[in-house]
Amino acid sequence: MGGNWLVVCPVIVLWVVAGDAVAEGHPTLQRSEQYYVEPGIMNQAQVTAVADFLDVQPTDWAFLALQSLVERYGCIGGYPTHPAIYQGQRPITRYEFAAGLHACLERVNGLLKTAVEPFVTQEDLVILQKLQAEFAAELAMMRGRVDALDARTATLEAQQFSTVTKLRSEIILAAYxxxxxxxxxxxxxNALLRGNRRFTGATSAGATRGVVIPGAPFGVxxxxxxxxxxxxxxxxxxxxxxxxxxxxxxxxxxxxxxxxxxxxxxxxxxxxxxxxxxxxxxxxxxxxxxxxxxxxxxxxxxxxxxxxxxxxxxxxxxxxxxxxxxxxxxxxxxxxxxxxxxxxxxxxxxxxxxxxxxxxxxxxxxxxxxxxxxxxxxxxxxxxxxxxxxxxxxxxxxxxxxxxxxxxxxxxxxxxxxxxxxxxxxxxxxxxxxxxxxxxxxxxxxxxxxxxxxxxxxxxxxxxxxxxxxxxxxxxxxxxxxxxxxxxxxxxxxxxxxxxxxxxxxxxxxxxxxxxxxxxxxxxxxxxxxxxxxxxxxxxxxxxxxxxxxxxxxxxxxxxxxxxxxxxxxxxxxxxxxxxxxxxxxxxxxxxxxxxxxxxxxxxxxxxxxxxxxxxxxxx
Incomplete structure (x- = not known):
């Protein structure tokens, strides 16, 4: 299923809708800065219908195409809240739509590499190609921002001074x-005592301990x-x-x-x-x-x-x-x-x-x-x-x-x-x-x-x-x-x-x-x-x-x-x-x-x- 025409995007921060089920009615997404998806998000609950968010109108070709891909491959996930928290009536922007498209591109690319079910059809590859062409400018801008973020993250990881400082304490209380x-x-x-020498008693080394003093013997x-x-x-x-x-x-x-x-x-x-x-x-x-x-x-x-x-x-x-x-x-x-x-x-x-x-x-x-x-x-x-x-x-x-x-x-x-x-x-x-x-x-x-x-x-x-x-x-x-x-x-x-x-x-x-x-x-x-x-x-x-x-x-x-x-x-x-x-x-x-x-x-x-x-x- 070929061809090298499928563009594979790097890991990026994605904006997605939350919810583990189809919300009633026609809820819309809030602003794209408020939510994200990672390529490995498939371990979490998936959004099974694009109808959970209104972007390009549901009657638009692009919306219907993306909805079909999401339902077939499960390529967009969100937050499984009850009830779903994104229920506004505001259309999403082209950049938000591009984020969903990018998630599907990553999902399909992973399926192509591993050759596991569900198998990607030639028809779906043609649909993805058309969507990439229509949203090329938005996808390119997203990739540039993510590349810059990756570079800054790598620099911070390489130059960080201390990972963590841990405190380990011990307190001893003793009766003795x-x-x-x-x-x-x-x-x-002992020789001094046996010799009846006056002895000043036990003190610290180097002080008066053991000094012989003339006078009456102690012997004790x-x-x-x-x-x-x-x-x-x-x-x-x-x-x-x-x-x-x-x-x-x-x-x-x-x-x-x-x-x-x-x-x-x-x-x-x-x-x-x-x-x-x-x-x-x-x-x-x-x-x-x-x-x-x-x-x-x-x-x-x-x-x-x-x-x-x-x-x-x-x-x-x-x-x-x-x-x-x-x-x-x-x-x-x-x-x-x-x-x-x-x-x-x-x-x-x-x-x-x-x-x-x-x-x-x-x-x-x-x-x-x-x-x-x-x-x-x-x-x-x-x-x-x-x-x-x-x-x-x-x-x-x-x-x-x-x-x-x-x-x-x-x-x-x-x-x-x-x-x-x-x-x-x-x-x-x-x-x-x-x-x-x-x-x-x-x-x-x-x-x-x-x-x-x-x-x-x-x-x-x-x-x-x-x-x-x-x-x-x-x-x-x-x-x-x-x-x-x-x-x-x-x-x-x-x-x-x-x-x-x-x-x-x-x-x-x-x-x-x-x-x-x-x-x-x-x-x-x-x-x-x-x-x-x-x-x-x-x-x-x-x-x-x-x-x-x-x-x-x-x-x-x-x-x-x-x-x-x-x-x-x-x-x-x-x-x-x-x-x-x-x-x-x-x-x-x-x-x-x-x-x-x-x-x-x-x-x-x-x-x-x-x-x-x-x-x-x-x-x-």
Whole structure:
């Protein structure tokens, strides 16, 4: 049925009549700007008779011809309203008639291409040819307007900046407290007490904690507060995609939920969702990530506040602070994901070579935006040091997934950290090897909290290398076993004068844990029970003999009880944790839980510490 004489028009906005049935009487169309038809409108209700609109009078040849085509091929659709809303007595214009004609041309052309019923007759093709000739000017004007509109639409789509920004928020309200077990002192502090030294009590690292004061001996440890406390934390994530395959994320955070180090004397009692910025709203994270090689590779630019767990697989389903483990230590391997203790700025990249094989690496300059003192971690924006002269962490992770229910990762970390001891013995918080999850010595094996300090204006720098194994195994539909093992080597140096018998600044830090996770217990979808047994980071061995209790280092020569100490933890700390997450609905969960630390701060003489909480999380 041939010929190339049939003109095929592009997709345009069409003006049509609405109604799914023939209206009574002789209703007319309103102005053509008020309604439209698309080529795919045939899925909607069709107008089955041109008598629903009066254009060229019904007695005109053109009207009768178009009416016949519409009834035969169903090529004009409208709005199925009851009653029909277009019932005026005004004739339509030639342009409105041309719109209906164009719809029939598109419909007939589609039938010709697909060769489906109803088959187009030669007589109907002749009628369409005559109608095209009579309304050629109107059809041409319509096509020009539509082409211009298509061009403008394409330009807008190509140049639009942001498709959409989505807000994802999390609010945590928690009641929490600790048992009345006394302050967990580290080895140096316990030695001071046993030596009947006056001790000022547990305060922040670098303040008065551990200072020896001449006078009558105390010999009594401070008590820990055991009152119930309430706190909150709020996070708002603004997620924006610019291309559809990328992500720009900005996170705001505020909260007032206590760091329990101050109440217990050790980081091993910290909650996994604490936040103590006093209710101030801060920009907590900023990142931009995109993919390449059809999604096999990813790159993340870390602008602010990023940590390795923001990039790498953490090999556990209970890593979230809002719905996962209640302790800071119990969330994931701290010697891979928390080394340095400070969030940073840098870059991350990973690539999936094949299914089940992925390699990733990251570089982070720790906390580079808040410093300015040469040698501290906060010097990334100081031109004297820059991003690569501040504290930094390099992570490499090979991820393997040999089975759908089992995966593991082999990781290596190298980090450099240093701090500056100011006059009076206070130290800038530049070294935190275990990310505030282990003993005081695991934070800084050579100058921990409780040490009277190095010589004034001295600087301590440490290099830390760790090897790591993390895994996750879904042994049963309702049982997951996850865990980690990590071992690290610390090497330190200082520009302070060497003290006799101190030895080489070397130490070894270890941590390991197993997580027993039971999803959907008792048939409740979304609930979760978890038990955690682990060893928080502690200094297992050391070749450093601290001069804290000998002659020098601010302790007068000849004081009774003066001694040298090998700065290692004398007892292995043990962590027990359990919690039940009750999923109230899609947006709310309640998690009661508790954990106990034996031999806190690596000292058997410290009483066990217990922390309990009821965490309520709102996510929307």
């Amino acid at each position: 407290g600790v048992n009345d077990a006394g302050i967990a002192y580290n080895r140096i502090e 440890k401070a008590s820990a507060a055991n009152q119930l406390a309430l706190g909150y934390r709020v996070r708002m994530n603004f997620n924006t995609s610019l291309t559809g395959t990328d992500l720009l994320r900005l996170r705001l955070q505020t909260g007032d939920l206590g760091n329990l180090n101050g109440a217990t004397g050790t980081n091993q009692t910290r909650l996994g969702f604490d936040n103590n910025n006093g209710g101030n709203v801060i920009v907590d994270k900023l990142e931009y990530r995109f993919s390449f090689q059809t999604g096999r590779g990813r790159v993340t630019i870390a602008g602010l506040g990023m940590e390795p767990d923001d990039f790498f697989d953490v090999y556990t389903p209970i890593s979230s602070p809002g719905s996962g483990a209640i302790s800071r230590f119990g969330r994931y391997n701290p010697l891979f994901y928390r080394i340095g203790g400070n969030a940073g700025t840098g870059v991350f990249m990973d690539y999936q070579f094949r299914d089940g094989v992925q390699l990733g690496a990251s570089f982070l300059g720790n906390h580079p935006a808040t410093g300015g003192i040469p040698g501290t971690s906060g010097s990334g924006f100081n031109p004297d040091l820059g991003l690569f002269g501040s504290n930094y962490t390099v992570n490499v992770l090979l991820g393997l997934e040999p089975r759908r229910d089992f995966k593991f990762g082999l990781g290596y970390v190298h980090s450099y950290s240093e701090n500056v001891t100011q006059p009076g013995g206070t130290a800038a918080a530049g070294i935190n090897l275990s990310g505030s999850t282990g003993t005081d010595l695991a934070v800084n094996p050579f100058n921990p909290a409780g040490t009277p300090g190095l010589a004034p204006l001295s600087r301590t720098g440490v290099q830390f290398d760790t090897i790591n194994l993390m895994f996750q195994w879904q042994a049963l539909p309702q049982f997951i076993l996850a865990g980690w093992f990590s071992y690290g080597w610390v090497r330190g140096q200082s520009d302070a004068p060497a003290l006799p018998a101190q030895g080489t600044r070397q130490a070894n830090i270890l941590t390991t844990a197993l997580q027993f996770i039971f999803p959907n217990p008792l048939g409740r979808t979304g609930d979760r029970v978890a038990l955690i047994l682990g060893i928080p980071p502690y200094v297992r061995a050391s070749r450093w003999n601290g001069g804290t209790l000998g002659t020098g280092n601010n302790i007068p020569a000849g004081v009774a009880g003066a001694q040298k100490l090998n700065l290692r933890d004398t007892a292995m700390p043990v962590h027990f944790e359990g919690f039940y997450l009750f999923q109230v609905n899609r947006f709310m969960s309640i998690t009661p839980g508790a954990f106990v630390v034996l031999n806190p701060n690596g000292q058997a003489s410290n009483n066990p510490l217990a922390v309990y909480t009821v965490r309520t999380t709102f996510s929307f």
